[in-house]
Amino acid sequence: MSALPPVLTVRNAEKRFGAVHALREVSLEAYAGEVLALLGDNGAGKSTLVKCISGVHALDEGEIVMDGSVLTAHTPAAARRAGIETVYQDLALFDNLTPAQNFYCGREIAVPSWLPRGLRFLNARAMDRETAQVLDRLRVKLPKLDAPVALMSGGQRQAIAVARATVFARKIVILDEPTAALGVRESSKVLELIKQLRAEGNAVILITHNMEHVVELADRAVVLRQGRKVGELKPSRANQQELVSMIVGAEV
Amino acid sequence: MGEQPEIAPRSRTGRRSRENADPVSIGLRLLGIGPLLILVLIVAAISLLTPNFLKPINLGNIVAQTAVIAIVAMGQQLVILTRGIDLSVGANLALATVIGGLVFRVVDSATLVILAMLLTGAAVGAVNGLVYVFGRLPHPFIITLATLSICRGLALQLSINHTTMRGMPEVITTIGDSATFGIPNSFFVVLGVAVVIFVLAKTMVWGRWIYAVGGDPEAAVEMGIPVKGVLVSAYVIAGLCCGIGAVVLSGRTAASSPLYGNLLELDTIAAVIIGGASFLGGRGHLGHALIGAVMIGVIRNALNLLNVNVFFQMIAIGLIIVIAVEADVLRNQLEARARVIQAARSQ
Numbered sequence: 070m071s072a073l074p075p076v077l078t079v080r081n082a083e084k085r086f087g088a089v090h091a092l093r094e095v096s097l098e099a100y101a102g103e104v105l106a107l108l109g110d111n112g113a114g115k116s117t118l119v120k121c122i123s124g125v126h127a128l129d130e131g132e133i134v135m136d137g138s139v140l141t142a143h144t145p146a147a148a149r150r151a152g153i154e155t156v157y158q159d160l161a162l163f164d165n166l167t168p169a170q171n172f173y174c175g176r177e178i179a180v181p182s183w184l185p186r187g188l189r190f191l192n193a194r195a196m197d198r199e200t201a202q203v204l205d206r207l208r209v210k211l212p213k214l215d216a217p218v219a220l221m222s223g224g225q226r227q228a229i230a231v232a233r234a235t236v237f238a239r240k241i242v243i244l245d246e247p248t249a250a251l252g253v254r255e256s257s258k259v260l261e262l263i264k265q266l267r268a269e270g271n272a273v274i275l276i277t278h279n280m281e282h283v284v285e286l287a288d289r290a291v292v293l294r295q296g297r298k299v300g301e302l303k304p305s306r307a308n309q310q311e312l313v314s315m316i317v318g319a320e321v
Numbered sequence: 322m323g324e325q326p327e328i329a330p331r332s333r334t335g336r337r338s339r340e341n342a343d344p345v346s347i348g349l350r351l352l353g354i355g356p357l358l359i360l361v362l363i364v365a366a367i368s369l370l371t372p373n374f375l376k377p378i379n380l381g382n383i384v385a386q387t388a389v390i391a392i393v394a395m396g397q398q399l400v401i402l403t404r405g406i407d408l409s410v411g412a413n414l415a416l417a418t419v420i421g422g423l424v425f426r427v428v429d430s431a432t433l434v435i436l437a438m439l440l441t442g443a444a445v446g447a448v449n450g451l452v453y454v455f456g457r458l459p460h461p462f463i464i465t466l467a468t469l470s471i472c473r474g475l476a477l478q479l480s481i482n483h484t485t486m487r488g489m490p491e492v493i494t495t496i497g498d499s500a501t502f503g504i505p506n507s508f509f510v511v512l513g514v515a516v517v518i519f520v521l522a523k524t525m526v527w528g529r530w531i532y533a534v535g536g537d538p539e540a541a542v543e544m545g546i547p548v549k550g551v552l553v554s555a556y557v558i559a560g561l562c563c564g565i566g567a568v569v570l571s572g573r574t575a576a577s578s579p580l581y582g583n584l585l586e587l588d589t590i591a592a593v594i595i596g597g598a599s600f601l602g603g604r605g606h607l608g609h610a611l612i613g614a615v616m617i618g619v620i621r622n623a624l625n626l627l628n629v630n631v632f633f634q635m636i637a638i639g640l641i642i643v644i645a646v647e648a649d650v651l652r653n654q655l656e657a658r659a660r661v662i663q664a665a666r667s668q
Binding site for chain 2: 145146149157159160161162163164165166170174175176177179186187188189190191212219220221222223225
C-alpha cells in the first residue's frame with residue numbers, strides 16, 4: 070500500500086461478549102495520509118473494533134501495535150496520549166460549553182503546573198485563540214465562538230467534534246458514522262474535513278454506511294462480517310457492487 | 322451579578338449584530354436577564370406599596386435574614402450544576418450549630434466553635450458525596466434525604482434537653498448580629514463565600530469540570546475528567562457552606578438549635594431555580610443563587626410589611642418556582658429553535 074510502515078497495526082484481534090464472538094482474528098493496518106473505510110452490516114463488529122483501538126474495550130487476544138510498539142494498559146486516556154483520537158457517534162460534546170471549552174475539556178490549558186490539575190487557573194484566552202486558529206485552518210465557520218454548543222446545528226456540532234479530534238490527534242483519527250445524522254450539505258462539509266485530516270498526514274479510520282462517501286473518499290476499505298475480516302480492497306465506482314456484496318455476504 | 326459572563330460580547334466574528342437580531346436570540350437573552358429584571362420590578366412595586374421597605378434599617382433586616390439562604394444556596398448551586406441535589410442542607414446546618422454549641426459549653430473559644438461547625442458541615446457533605454458516588458446510587462436524592470433525617474435526629478439527640486441551647490462566643494455573635502459601616506457583617510460573609518466560589522467555578526479547571534459533568538456525565542468520562550472526585554468535592558463544598566451558614570445563624574441568634582434550618586433545603590433549591598439556573602444541571606452560576614435568595618428574602622419581607630400572613634408567603638414562593646421552571650423549559654425550546662435556524666443559515 071505504502072512505502073512507509075503502518076502507523077497502526079491490529080493483529081489477530083479476538084473479542085467475546087459472553088456468548089457473542091464479536092471479533093475473530095481480525096487484522097488490519099492503517100497508514101499515515103490514508104483514509105481507511107471500515108465497512109460492514111450492523112453487528113459486523115466495526116464499533117467493537119474501533120472501541121478496542123480507542124481503549125474503551127480491551128482485546129481478549131491479539132495486539133494493537135502503534136509505530137512498532139505494542140500498546141499495553143490500553144485505556145481511553147492512554148489511547149489519547151498515544152495519539153489516537155476518536156469521534157464517537159454521540160459526539161461527546163458538552164452542550165452547555167462553548168466550542169473552545171469543548172475543545173479543551175479534560176485537557177485544559179492551565180497554570181501553574183505544580184498545582185493539582187483541578188486547582189490550576191484556566192488560560193481561557195490561549196484556549197480561545199488556539200480554537201479559533203484550528204477552526205480557521207479547517208475552514209469551519211461558526212456563527213459565534215462564545216456561544217454554547219447547544220445553539221449550533223447538527224453539522225456545526227459534528228464539525229466541532231471532528232475539529233476537536235484534529236487538534237489533539239497526532240497520528241490516528243477514528244470517526245464512527247460522522248455523517249449519519251446530517252443533511253447533504255452538512256455531510257459534504259464533514260467530508261471536506263476528513264480530506265483535510267488526511268492531507269495533514271493523519272491515518273483516518275472511517276466507519277460509514279454511505280457507499281458514495283466510501284468511493285469518493287476512502288483509499289482502502291476493510292469489510293467485516295460476523296466479526297471476521299472478509300475482504301480488503303481499493304474502492305472505486307467499478308467495484309462498488311462487489312463491496313456491497315461483501316458487506317451483506319451475497320455472491321456477485 | 323445578573324449578567325452571564327459566558328456570553329460576554331467579543332468581536333471575533335463580524336456577523337454578531339445580525340445573529341442577535343432574530344426573535345429567538347432576543348428571547349434567549351431576555352430569559353438570561355429575566356430573574357434580575359423580575360427582582361428589580363418586585364423591588365420597585367414593593368417600595369411604591371410600602372415606603373418603609375427602602376429604609377436602611379429594613380434593608381439591613383433583609384440582608385441579615387437572607388444571608389443564610391444565600392450562603393447555603395451557593396453550595397446548593399454547585400451541586401445542582403452537577404445534575405444533583407442536596408436535601409440535607411437544613412438538617413446539616415442544624416447539626417453544625419448544635420455541635421458548635423456543645424463545643425462552646427466545654428470551651429469558650431470562637432475558633433474552636435467555628436472550626437467544629439465548618440468541619441461538621443463538610444463531613445456531612447463528604448458522606449453525601451462518597452455514598453452517592455461509591456455506593457453507585459442512581460441519584461443523590463435518596464442519600465441526601467437519608468442524611469437529612471440522620472442529621473436532624475442526631476442534632477435533637479445531642480442537644481441538651483433536645484432543644485435550643487443559649488450562648489455563643491462573642492466573635493460569632495459579632496459575625497451574625499453586628500454591622501460595620503451600617504452594613505450587616507453577615508453581608509461580608511456572603512461576599513466572601515461568593516468570591517471564593519466564583520474563583521473556584523469560573524477561573525479554575527475544577528469549575529470547568531463541574532460544568533462538564535453537569536452538561537454530559539458520559540462525555541466527561543470519555544474526555545478523561547475525574548468525574549467521581551468532582552462530584553464528591555461538590556457535595557463537600559455544599560456541606561461546608563452549611564457550616565458557614567451555621568456560624569452566621571447561631572451568631573445572629575446567639576444560640577444553637579436542632580430546629581434551625583427547617584425547610585432550608587426548599588428555600589435554597591427554590592433560590593437556585595428562581596434565580597434562573599437550570600434544574601437539569603450544567604447551566605447557571607452563583608449570581609443565580611444570589612438573585613434567587615434575595616428575591617425570596619425580599620418577597621418574605623415585603624409580605625411581612627404588608628401584613629400578609631405567612632401561609633400566603635409560602636404560596637407566593639411556590640408560584641414563583643413554577644414560573645421559573647417553566648422559563649427553563651421555554652429556554653430549552655428556544656435553543657432547539659436556534660439550532661434549526663443555524664442549520665437553515667448554513668445551507
